[in-house]
Amino acid sequence: MPAIGAVVALAAGMLVAVAPAAHAAAGATLPFTSVEAESASTTGTKIGPDYTQGTLASEASGRQAVRLTSGQRVEFTVPRASNAVNVAYSVPDGQSGSLDVYVNGTRLAKTLPVTSKYSYIDTGWIPGAKTHHFFDNARLLLGQNVQAGDRIAFEPTGTQVTVDVADFEQVDAAASQPAGSVSVVSKGADPSGNGDSTQAFRDAIAAAQGKVVWIPPGDYRITSSLSGVQNVTLQGAGSWYSVVHTSRFIDQSSSSGAVHLKDFAVIGEVTGRVDSSPDNFVNGSLGPGSSVSGMWIQHMKVGLWLMGDNDNLVVENNRILDTTADGLNLNGTAKGVRVRNNFLRDQGDDALAMWSLYSPDTDSSFENNTISQPNLANGIAIYGGTDIAVKNNLISDTNALGSGIAISNQKFLDPFHPLSGTITVDGNTLVRTGAMNPNWNHPMGALRVDSYDSAINATVDITNTTITDSPYSAFEFVSGGGQGYPVRNVDVTGATVKNTGTVVVQAEAQGAAAFRDVTATQVGAAGIYDCPYPANSGSFTLSDGGGNSGWSSTWPDCSTWPQPGQGNPDPDPNRNLAKGRPATATGSQDVYTPGKAVDGDAGSYWESANNAFPQSWTTDLGSSYAVRRLVLKLPPSPAWGARTQTITVLGSTDGSNYSTVVGSQGYRFDPATGNTATVALPDGTGLRHLRLTVSANSGWPAGQFSEVEAYLTP
Incomplete structure (x- = not known):
C-alpha cells in the first residue's frame, strides 16, 4: 500500500437533510x-x-x-x-x-x-x-x-x-452601506471590473481600522494579494452582488486579528493546481478572534489555507466551490477554530482538513457542514491533532483516493503531531462515500481510521453515524503506509449502515475497536473483512458491546478482495457486472480504448485496430458469476448507421483458458432500435473473464462497442 444519525431524502432528487429523533440534523442549513x-x-x-x-x-x-x-x-x-x-x-x-x-x-x-x-x-x-x-x-x-x-x-x-x-x-435584495463605513469606491475602486482596484482596497483598509470597509454591488478586479489586514471588517452587499475577481485575496503570515470577512464573493481564475503558489482566498493568518461568513468562494486553488495564529476563528455560512485543491485546511497551530454550516462542492482534494504540521491543531471542530463531490481525496480529513471534533456533517460522493471521513496519522511532512487526546466523530451522515484506491488496488471505506505513519493512540469515539450506499465498506481500519502500525482505542457506538457494497468492517491493521448498537442491512458481501496488512503483522480485535445486528459473517479468503454484491443476497441483482471493471483488447484505435466499453457512457466507445480481424475485447468481472445475458451497445447517435458485427462469446475462470460460450454469429446494431444487441447465455455459465471476439463488421473495418453489459438475470 504505497502512499497515496441523519438520512438523505433522494427519491425526489433533492438534497435534504432529515433529522432523526433526539439528534441534530446532519449538514448545513442552506439558503x-x-x-x-x-x-x-x-x-x-x-x-x-x-x-x-x-x-x-x-x-x-x-x-x-x-x-x-x-x-x-x-x-x-x-x-x-x-x-x-x-x-x-x-x-x-x-x-x-x-x-x-x-x-x-x-x-x-x-x-x-x-x-x-x-x-x-x-x-x-x-x-x-x-x-x-x-x-x-x-x-x-x-x-x-x-x-x-x-x-x-x-x-x-x-x-x-x-x-x-x-x-x-431566493436571494435577498442587496444590503445597504453601514453607517460610518469606508467604501472602496470612495478610494477609487472600479465597480465595472475594468480598472485595477487593488490600491483602492488597500487604502480603504488603512482608513477603516476598527471599522467597516464597504464593498458596494459591482465587480472589482484585484491584481495582487492584500496583506497587513487586521482589526477591520470587509463587508459586501451580499455574495450575489459584491464580487471581487482575484486568485489571491489575502496572503499574510501573521495578523493581530479581529479580521471579519462577510457577505461578498471572491471568484478566481485558477485553472490548474500549483501547490507552491498561494492561489487561495486566504493564505496564512487572519489572526485571533476573526471570522469568515456569508462568502461565495470559487475557482481558487484552496479556499482557506490557514497557518499561524488563527485562534478562535469562526468560518460559517459560506459556499466554497470548484477549488483545485482543498476547500479549507487548518495547517497546524489552530486553536479553538469552529468551521460550521458551510457548503462545499467539487473540491480537488480534501474538502475540509486539519493537518497538524509544525504544531498540533487543538480543540477545533468541523460541525454541520454539507460536502458534495470531492473528486481527489476525502470529504473531511483529520491528519493528527489534539482533542478534535467532527460533528453532524453530511458528506456525499467522494471519488478517488478518499473516504467520507478520514481520521489519520498520515504526516506528509515533518514535524508532524499525531492524533492525541480525544477525537470525537459524532452524528455524521455519509452517502455514497469511499472509493477504489488504485495505489492499493482495493478500496477505502466510507469512514477510515488510518495509522498511516504511526500508531493511533488517541481515543477515537465514533457515535451516531449513518452510512448509506457506500460503494465498498462502511468502516475501515488500516495502516495505509504499509508499516503495520496499530489502530487502538476506537469505540463505535450507534451506527446505521444500509446497502454497503462489500463489508461493514474492513480491518487491515493490528489493534482493536469496540462496536455497539451498529445495525446493517443489505450488506454486499460479508459483515467483516479481517485481513491484516502486511500479512502476519498482527490481528485486529472487534469487541461486541451488544446491540449489533446484520453483519456477523466474515469474508473467508484474504487472498481476494470481495467485489460489490458478491455475497448473498446481491444488494442489486439487476446490476451490470461489467461496468467499471478492467478491460483489455488485442488492439485499439487512437483514443477509443477498451475501458470506453465499460465506463457507463454509451456515447464513448472502444474501436479495435482497423483492417485486422479478428479482434478481441476482454474484461475481468472480478469474480466468477453465472452470467445469463449480455447487452452490447454502439453510440445511440443516428450518425452511426446500421451494421452487423460477427461476434463469438468466450469465457474463462482463470484468465488463461477460454472456452466458447456462444458461437460465432451476426448481431444487428440499428440506431432505429437503440443500436443495441442482446446475447442470451446458456444457463449455468460460470465465468469471471468475458471475451468478445469480433471477426467481421459490415459498417466499419474494426470491432466496436460503446458498452458491454453483463447481467445475472435472463
Missing part, C-alpha cells in the same frame, strides 16, 4: 434547495450511476447526470420560491458555450455561460491521480421571481453540456 438533473424531465441522455475513477458520472452528485446536445433540454420543477439558480455542469475539454434558460416555456434574454476552462485538472505528481475535476458551477439571477411548481429549463448552445444538479434560491 437553497438542490434538485438532481436525473430526477428532472429531459430529452437528453441520463448517464450513470458509475463509481469508476476518471469517468464523468463518477464525479456527479448522486453519480448520475444528464447529457444535453443541441436541441435537447432538461426541465426542473422549481421546489421553492426563487429568483436565482446555480447549475453544476460539465462540457467537453477545450469547449465553451452557454445554456439558454426558459421559465415556464419562455426564454430569458439572459444566458448562462459554460466553459471547460476550470475543469480537467491533471496532478501527475499525486500517485493514483487521473484527470479529474470535470464539473464546474455557474450562477444566474433570473431577474424575476418564480414559485414552487414553476418550470425552469436549460438548453445548450455551442457545445454539449452535461447538467448535474441545480440549486434554487
Whole structure:
C-alpha cells in the first residue's frame, strides 16, 4: 500500500437533510434547495450511476447526470420560491458555450455561460491521480421571481453540456452601506471590473481600522494579494452582488486579528493546481478572534489555507466551490477554530482538513457542514491533532483516493503531531462515500481510521453515524503506509449502515475497536473483512458491546478482495457486472480504448485496430458469476448507421483458458432500435473473464462497442 444519525431524502432528487429523533440534523442549513438533473424531465441522455475513477458520472452528485446536445433540454420543477439558480455542469475539454434558460416555456434574454476552462485538472505528481475535476458551477439571477411548481429549463448552445444538479434560491435584495463605513469606491475602486482596484482596497483598509470597509454591488478586479489586514471588517452587499475577481485575496503570515470577512464573493481564475503558489482566498493568518461568513468562494486553488495564529476563528455560512485543491485546511497551530454550516462542492482534494504540521491543531471542530463531490481525496480529513471534533456533517460522493471521513496519522511532512487526546466523530451522515484506491488496488471505506505513519493512540469515539450506499465498506481500519502500525482505542457506538457494497468492517491493521448498537442491512458481501496488512503483522480485535445486528459473517479468503454484491443476497441483482471493471483488447484505435466499453457512457466507445480481424475485447468481472445475458451497445447517435458485427462469446475462470460460450454469429446494431444487441447465455455459465471476439463488421473495418453489459438475470 504505497502512499497515496441523519438520512438523505433522494427519491425526489433533492438534497435534504432529515433529522432523526433526539439528534441534530446532519449538514448545513442552506439558503437553497438542490434538485438532481436525473430526477428532472429531459430529452437528453441520463448517464450513470458509475463509481469508476476518471469517468464523468463518477464525479456527479448522486453519480448520475444528464447529457444535453443541441436541441435537447432538461426541465426542473422549481421546489421553492426563487429568483436565482446555480447549475453544476460539465462540457467537453477545450469547449465553451452557454445554456439558454426558459421559465415556464419562455426564454430569458439572459444566458448562462459554460466553459471547460476550470475543469480537467491533471496532478501527475499525486500517485493514483487521473484527470479529474470535470464539473464546474455557474450562477444566474433570473431577474424575476418564480414559485414552487414553476418550470425552469436549460438548453445548450455551442457545445454539449452535461447538467448535474441545480440549486434554487431566493436571494435577498442587496444590503445597504453601514453607517460610518469606508467604501472602496470612495478610494477609487472600479465597480465595472475594468480598472485595477487593488490600491483602492488597500487604502480603504488603512482608513477603516476598527471599522467597516464597504464593498458596494459591482465587480472589482484585484491584481495582487492584500496583506497587513487586521482589526477591520470587509463587508459586501451580499455574495450575489459584491464580487471581487482575484486568485489571491489575502496572503499574510501573521495578523493581530479581529479580521471579519462577510457577505461578498471572491471568484478566481485558477485553472490548474500549483501547490507552491498561494492561489487561495486566504493564505496564512487572519489572526485571533476573526471570522469568515456569508462568502461565495470559487475557482481558487484552496479556499482557506490557514497557518499561524488563527485562534478562535469562526468560518460559517459560506459556499466554497470548484477549488483545485482543498476547500479549507487548518495547517497546524489552530486553536479553538469552529468551521460550521458551510457548503462545499467539487473540491480537488480534501474538502475540509486539519493537518497538524509544525504544531498540533487543538480543540477545533468541523460541525454541520454539507460536502458534495470531492473528486481527489476525502470529504473531511483529520491528519493528527489534539482533542478534535467532527460533528453532524453530511458528506456525499467522494471519488478517488478518499473516504467520507478520514481520521489519520498520515504526516506528509515533518514535524508532524499525531492524533492525541480525544477525537470525537459524532452524528455524521455519509452517502455514497469511499472509493477504489488504485495505489492499493482495493478500496477505502466510507469512514477510515488510518495509522498511516504511526500508531493511533488517541481515543477515537465514533457515535451516531449513518452510512448509506457506500460503494465498498462502511468502516475501515488500516495502516495505509504499509508499516503495520496499530489502530487502538476506537469505540463505535450507534451506527446505521444500509446497502454497503462489500463489508461493514474492513480491518487491515493490528489493534482493536469496540462496536455497539451498529445495525446493517443489505450488506454486499460479508459483515467483516479481517485481513491484516502486511500479512502476519498482527490481528485486529472487534469487541461486541451488544446491540449489533446484520453483519456477523466474515469474508473467508484474504487472498481476494470481495467485489460489490458478491455475497448473498446481491444488494442489486439487476446490476451490470461489467461496468467499471478492467478491460483489455488485442488492439485499439487512437483514443477509443477498451475501458470506453465499460465506463457507463454509451456515447464513448472502444474501436479495435482497423483492417485486422479478428479482434478481441476482454474484461475481468472480478469474480466468477453465472452470467445469463449480455447487452452490447454502439453510440445511440443516428450518425452511426446500421451494421452487423460477427461476434463469438468466450469465457474463462482463470484468465488463461477460454472456452466458447456462444458461437460465432451476426448481431444487428440499428440506431432505429437503440443500436443495441442482446446475447442470451446458456444457463449455468460460470465465468469471471468475458471475451468478445469480433471477426467481421459490415459498417466499419474494426470491432466496436460503446458498452458491454453483463447481467445475472435472463
